[in-house]
Amino acid sequence: MVDVKQPLQIGNLTLRSRVFQSPLSGVTDMVFRRFVRRFAPRSLMYTEMVNATGLHYVKQLPKIMEVDREVETPIAIQLFDCRPHFLAEAAVKAVAEGADLVDINMGCPVNKITRNGGGSSLLRQPELAQEIVRQVVAAVPVPVTVKTRLGWSDQEINILDFAKRMEDAGAKLITIHARTRAQGYNGSARWEWIRRVKEVVKIPVIANGDIFSVEAAIACLEQTGADGVMCSRGTMGYPYLVGEIDHFFQTGQRRTPPTTQAKLLLAREHLQALYDYKGISGLRQARKHMTWYAKGFPGASTLRDQLCRLETLQEGLDLLDRAIESLPPEERN
Ligand SMILES: Cc1cc2nc3c(=O)[nH]c(=O)nc-3n(C[C@H](O)[C@H](O)[C@H](O)COP(=O)(O)O)c2cc1C
CATH class of the missing domain: 3.20.20.70 (Aldolase class I)
Incomplete structure (x- = not known):
């Protein structure tokens, strides 16, 4: 090798x-x-x-x-x-x-x-x-x-x-x-x-x-x-x-994998950045990214359904904030 x-x-x-x-x-x-x-x-x-x-x-x-x-x-x-x-x-x-x-x-x-x-x-x-x-x-x-x-x-x-x-x-x-x-x-x-x-x-x-x-x-x-x-x-x-x-x-060391909370915070940042960079078309492109982030925790599939239809930036930010708030303690930080 x-x-x-x-x-x-x-x-x-x-x-x-x-x-x-x-x-x-x-x-x-x-x-x-x-x-x-x-x-x-x-x-x-x-x-x-x-x-x-x-x-x-x-x-x-x-x-x-x-x-x-x-x-x-x-x-x-x-x-x-x-x-x-x-x-x-x-x-x-x-x-x-x-x-x-x-x-x-x-x-x-x-x-x-x-x-x-x-x-x-x-x-x-x-x-x-x-x-x-x-x-x-x-x-x-x-x-x-x-x-x-x-x-x-x-x-x-x-x-x-x-x-x-x-x-x-x-x-x-x-x-x-x-x-x-x-x-x-x-x-x-x-x-x-x-x-x-x-x-x-x-x-x-x-x-x-x-x-x-x-x-x-x-x-x-x-x-x-x-x-x-x-x-x-x-x-x-x-x-x-x-x-x-x-x-x-x-x-030769493994990085600690991100928690679900960290991933959703990154998703939130990604959504905001795409909107800032491309406006409404960025928001449309963000839908697929958001659904890729929302995986592997309780409620993820409902969140994906909502994220793939989002119409406004605020709606997306609110959805992610609510998802983060309702995470079980072990998925946080
Ligand atoms: C959504 C999507 C877009 C892609 N766009 C490009 C591209 O613009 N240029 C390119 O060379 N390959 C493109 N590819 C191919 C990937 O770079 C890569 O070669 C392929 O996904 C195989 O790697 P993987 O099995 O790790 O996904 C694309 C693949 C996907 C799924």
Whole structure:
């Protein structure tokens, strides 16, 4: 297993943590990243994926591309599309916005994206994928990385060849979500493929898929020999996860898990921050976050039903306050 205390070198960028927060569309906005970073100050985080072609036609940067340069480092901006020149142009804008690293999405399974040649459909066009990496690398001074899957389907697993191609084209790191496109998010992540990728490339390989706990992170690194792990769905409603794993890697000690009260107070803060940042649309987005937080205590399912319909900020704050007040003593502080 890799020495998890050692920094990770990605091109000219040195990372002090080997635990990353994944890009999650509709989730990893600046507000969410701030909470993750509170518990994992050294970890690399990603924006939501940004449409490179869309960026070419707009004057103002979309909000999902915003980075708080004062506090957000290390930070990756993730781009998607299949047109190399638009991706190169978008990468320049990403660096101007403050990206320490530019990541290209070659794993998204969503039809709307793959129909237009982006995301995981690039696994079926390895030459185009290589050309994308080459052009983006030529356009920016920061490391360019790729996040992808095992292949399009069980019949088309081509990650070994694909990873090598990405490396040859100049990618400085590859993150592998160990599922095929056809799997979506179903079934278990097949970490054994990551071990095989490690045998064919020299650039760092980050393992992604089913890292929901400290135990899973350790098992994954042991089984794959990967250079680090990336947490995804396990952070939704639980922005502590990346920090818990990083803390264990650095100290060998477990962080005390948050109480229900602490989680609901964080949910309250998250709701307020989303509203402050995005107004009413932030409130709508907050509904799903709130339902993810409200889990594992008496009355949680009723609270979720109410939170997923909230119409005003005050209603949400009141619901959470009442839930906190009625927690049994053992769930507090
Ligand atoms: C709601 C949601 C949004 C996602 N958005 C992105 C994205 O914008 N870019 C990306 O590369 N992957 C995206 N993913 C994939 C995750 O980053 C990750 O690869 C996947 O969830 C597997 O890890 P897990 O099993 O730990 O969840 C998304 C996944 C989910 C569930």
